[in-house]
Amino acid sequence: KIVEELKEKIKVTPDILVCSAGAAHSGAFEKTPVGKFQQQMDLHYFSCVLPTHAFIEDMKKQGHGRICFVSSVGGQLGVLGFSAYSSSKFAIVGLAQCLFHELRPYNISVTICYPPDMDTPGFQEEMKTKPWECQKISETGGLLQAKDVAKTLFTDIENGNFYSVHGMDAWLSTVGNVGWSPNTGVFRLFYQLFLQGLVRFIFSCYLRY
Numbered sequence: 001k002i003v004e005e006l007k008e009k010i011k012v013t014p015d016i017l018v019c020s021a022g023a024a025h026s027g028a029f030e031k032t033p034v035g036k037f038q039q040q041m042d043l044h045y046f047s048c049v050l051p052t053h054a055f056i057e058d059m060k061k062q063g064h065g066r067i068c069f070v071s072s073v074g075g076q077l078g079v080l081g082f083s084a085y086s087s088s089k090f091a092i093v094g095l096a097q098c099l100f101h102e103l104r105p106y107n108i109s110v111t112i113c114y115p116p117d118m119d120t121p122g123f124q125e126e127m128k129t130k131p132w133e134c135q136k137i138s139e140t141g142g143l144l145q146a147k148d149v150a151k152t153l154f155t156d157i158e159n160g161n162f163y164s165v166h167g168m169d170a171w172l173s174t175v176g177n178v179g180w181s182p183n184t185g186v187f188r189l190f191y192q193l194f195l196q197g198l199v200r201f202i203f204s205c206y207l208r209y
Helices: 002-010 034-062 083-106 121-127 132-141 146-159 168-177 186-208
Strands: 016-019 065-070 108-113
Touching: 002 034, 016 034, 034 065, 034 083, 034 108, 065 083, 065 146, 083 108, 108 146, 168 186
Parallel strands: 016 065, 065 108
Antiparallel strands: none
16 A cells, blocks of 8 residues: 555656665663564665665666665664664665666666764764763764765766775775675775775774773
């Protein structure tokens, strides 16, 4: 029903579909209600599944398209106090990797964005209820401006890059976690191979800190 309502409301096949929704819930695992895990999955993961499901067949018929999912740096690493948030953002990564391979023959690119903390009203609201440990962790990464992240993202979507990052923390995290992610550039592949060992060492020190 939701998929049909989306198609009826928009009525055209988008050339670019950007799925971006997020609101982090933080807290100790045992103190997080089970319903909050479901809510985070609905907000983050299914907000990518449903609109993509609504328009994917039409995109295939028109012979082109670009799909973008906005995950998070928290979708690359499990952070203390973010078990509900991080796991739902991790799920988006698996979805993006699967669809990249499925849709490539139809000239449809898939991009996933890994933004760090950004200076938005939503982030300021989250900080009001974060446990002190989570606040301290957030403070280590600093804040980026949403418009700067969006500018980088649009360029990566246009270029058909699989992942999009802005800022040193997000870039290092992506290099360290690239794993099975599709490669969309020879230069990217080269520096990933060259830096993997060094980044692993940096991560070990950072996690200990």
